[in-house]
Amino acid sequence: MLKPLELRLPNGLTTIVNTVEQPSVALEETVRAYPLVRRGYAMAAAIAILGGVMPRLDHLGRSLWAAEAWVANSVLASSWHGMFYYESWLQTTPPLFLLLVRASVKLFGLSDYSLRAVPFLFSVAALILIASLARKMFLAPFAVLCIALMAVSPSAILFSKELKQYSSDVFAACMILLVLWEYLHQPDRRRYFLLLLAFTVTLPLSYTTVIFVPLALWAVGLSEPKAQLHVDQRCRIVRCGALALLVSAIAGIDYCLFIKPNTSPLLRAFWDHAFPHFAQLRVLVRFYLGNCLAMGVYFYFPAQSSTKDTLRSLVLSLPAVIQFALGITVVLLTATLIVALRRGRTYRLATLFFVLPFLTLIALNMARLYPVGSRRLTLFMLPSVIIITTASIEALWTLVLVPRLPECTARRVLVMATVLCLLSVLVLGYRAAGWDVNWTEDEDTESAFRYLRSSVQAADTIYVHASVEEAARLYFKMLRWNTAQVRYGNTGLPCCKRQREVRPQDSVVLRAYVVRGFENAMTGRTPGSVWLVYTARAEHWRYLNLNEASIIQDRLQEAGCTKQHEQYFENEVVDKYKCVSVLR
Numbered sequence: 001m002l003k004p005l006e007l008r009l010p011n012g013l014t015t016i017v018n019t020v021e022q023p024s025v026a027l028e029e030t031v032r033a034y035p036l037v038r039r040g041y042a043m044a045a046a047i048a049i050l051g052g053v054m055p056r057l058d059h060l061g062r063s064l065w066a067a068e069a070w071v072a073n074s075v076l077a078s079s080w081h082g083m084f085y086y087e088s089w090l091q092t093t094p095p096l097f098l099l100l101v102r103a104s105v106k107l108f109g110l111s112d113y114s115l116r117a118v119p120f121l122f123s124v125a126a127l128i129l130i131a132s133l134a135r136k137m138f139l140a141p142f143a144v145l146c147i148a149l150m151a152v153s154p155s156a157i158l159f160s161k162e163l164k165q166y167s168s169d170v171f172a173a174c175m176i177l178l179v180l181w182e183y184l185h186q187p188d189r190r191r192y193f194l195l196l197l198a199f200t201v202t203l204p205l206s207y208t209t210v211i212f213v214p215l216a217l218w219a220v221g222l223s224e225p226k227a228q229l230h231v232d233q234r235c236r237i238v239r240c241g242a243l244a245l246l247v248s249a250i251a252g253i254d255y256c257l258f259i260k261p262n263t264s265p266l267l268r269a270f271w272d273h274a275f276p277h278f279a280q281l282r283v284l285v286r287f288y289l290g291n292c293l294a295m296g297v298y299f300y301f302p303a304q305s306s307t308k309d310t311l312r313s314l315v316l317s318l319p320a321v322i323q324f325a326l327g328i329t330v331v332l333l334t335a336t337l338i339v340a341l342r343r344g345r346t347y348r349l350a351t352l353f354f355v356l357p358f359l360t361l362i363a364l365n366m367a368r369l370y371p372v373g374s375r376r377l378t379l380f381m382l383p384s385v386i387i388i389t390t391a392s393i394e395a396l397w398t399l400v401l402v403p404r405l406p407e408c409t410a411r412r413v414l415v416m417a418t419v420l421c422l423l424s425v426l427v428l429g430y431r432a433a434g435w436d437v438n439w440t441e442d443e444d445t446e447s448a449f450r451y452l453r454s455s456v457q458a459a460d461t462i463y464v465h466a467s468v469e470e471a472a473r474l475y476f477k478m479l480r481w482n483t484a485q486v487r488y489g490n491t492g493l494p495c496c497k498r499q500r501e502v503r504p505q506d507s508v509v510l511r512a513y514v515v516r517g518f519e520n521a522m523t524g525r526t527p528g529s530v531w532l533v534y535t536a537r538a539e540h541w542r543y544l545n546l547n548e549a550s551i552i553q554d555r556l557q558e559a560g561c562t563k564q565h566e567q568y569f570e571n572e573v574v575d576k577y578k579c580v581s582v583l584r
Contacts, residue, residue: 265500
């Protein structure tokens with residue numbers, strides 16, 4: 001005999017659910033049937049989204065670092081051609097994202113805020129989309145948990161304030177998953193055209209959208225709809241063909257016009273570590289364990305600034321107690337989800353929303369078409385990872401805990417857990433937890449050039465090392481500072497310029513090469529102080545296998561220049577040398 005359980009939802013509504021046969025499905029249908037539940041969920045979702053917006057606003061206007069600066073400079077190009085095919089750097093940013101940032105700058109003027117407005121808005125829009133999807137997939141308390149996981153995700157917060165396409169990747173993933181869920185439940189013509197429209201918009205906005213194409217083809221061609229709406233085999237074939245044709249056309253245009261012209265062997269070599277090497281099976285397994293499963297760690301925990309994006313370094317940076325609890329939790333949730341797959345369609349779809357994109361990503365990586373091993377490059381998987389996490393927790397509650405708890409205890413636990421979740425999001429959001437600044441790539445170029453503008457005399461010369469050239473050009477424009485005594489170095493280039501720097505291999509010859517480049521840049525300068533601006537990021541000098549700043553400083557001292565002052569900023573240094581004569 002089936003035993004019903006009375007469960008009081010957070011808004012006080014009582015439902016009678018069957019806890020033996022498909023409890024999650026019964027709860028899901030009952031919850032959606034009541035407007036009070038939907039209004040209560042809307043309030044809870046708004047609180048969770050607010051908690052996610054606060055840390056995304058914190059330090060939104062901080063200085064752009066080198067990789068952001070070249071995107072900003074390309075946006076400021078005089079023409080669309082100069083923006084899509086930036087002369088100095090390989091343009092890896094999708095075209096629609098660039099157009100939106102260009103429109104933002106024209107509308108609000110040039111500033112750190114206007115440049116980062118687009119990624120910030122996409123990050124907030126992703127929270128709204130995941131809230132809508134979670135309401136359709138999960139019970140209200142667990143839907144709130146789903147929003148909270150994205151709202152306080154350190155990686156999502158971090159890259160929502162970076163002038164790159166990573167937050168739009170998350171937005172595109174959320175949009176595709178939401179439209180697919182709608183189509184799977186009502187595969188009518190209107191929802192099919194919404195699916196086509198979603199891919200039409202997101203493919204020029206986010207190149208990673210192609211990873212969700214196999215999932216979409218499965219949904220259109222193979223899945224059985226939940227509603228009793230008959231879709232014959234011929235209609236499915238036509239719809240699959242039209243979707244595949246549309247996606248192929250847009251992806252082909254993206255590749256031919258924007259991706260291929262902005263690819264070079266230098267870029268492939270830079271990301272070589274993010275592709276597997278098939279010499280040994282053990283190495284291959286370790287590679288994917290270290291880089292792909294790490295998503296379950298750095299999506300939820302702040303990564304230490306000194307760690308790389310691998311499972312080993314991220315997990316080992318956590319306390320031993322958290323490591324143990326994390327391992328037990330993963331095993332328990334995985335086992336519960338496997339059991340739940342036979343009991344609810346929602347759990348099966350949640351699993352497919354993760355598994356199919358994940359397998360597609362692995363296939364593309366094994367084919368050396370898309371790198372992994374970096375938070376930013378796999379951030380688009382965040383919605384899928386959060387969905388599978390939420391489904392596992394809900395399955396644990398409905399299948400394991402609820403049948404074993406007294407009615408009043410289950411009700412109170414659910415209410416208290418939801419309230420605690422919302423309070424945690426608000427507290428973490430208010431404190432911001434330092435997730436936006438504690439990382440090795442932050443650079444305070446703006447403060448460095450504000451300092452220079454107030455300190456440099458008319459006869460002084462500013463030498464900008466190639467490591468900060470793009471950022472320097474950007475902030476000269478932003479600060480409206482026109483000075484003729486600026487020289488740019490052409491050695492020690494970061495990745496990835498269009499023209500590769502040919503550097504000597506011999507250490508003695510390499511030092512002479514750096515000195516000669518510096519002297520050539522300083523040719524014809526007027527007598528006066530020399531100001532050096534260069535990066536303090538050790539990662540850049542390791543990339544070059546040489547600290548060029550120290551070589552240039554030695555050359556100035558050999559020429560009789562005396563060091564008068566050194567000013568440190570976030571990962572950048574400004575040095576002042578007094579030179580009574582020219583260098584040559």
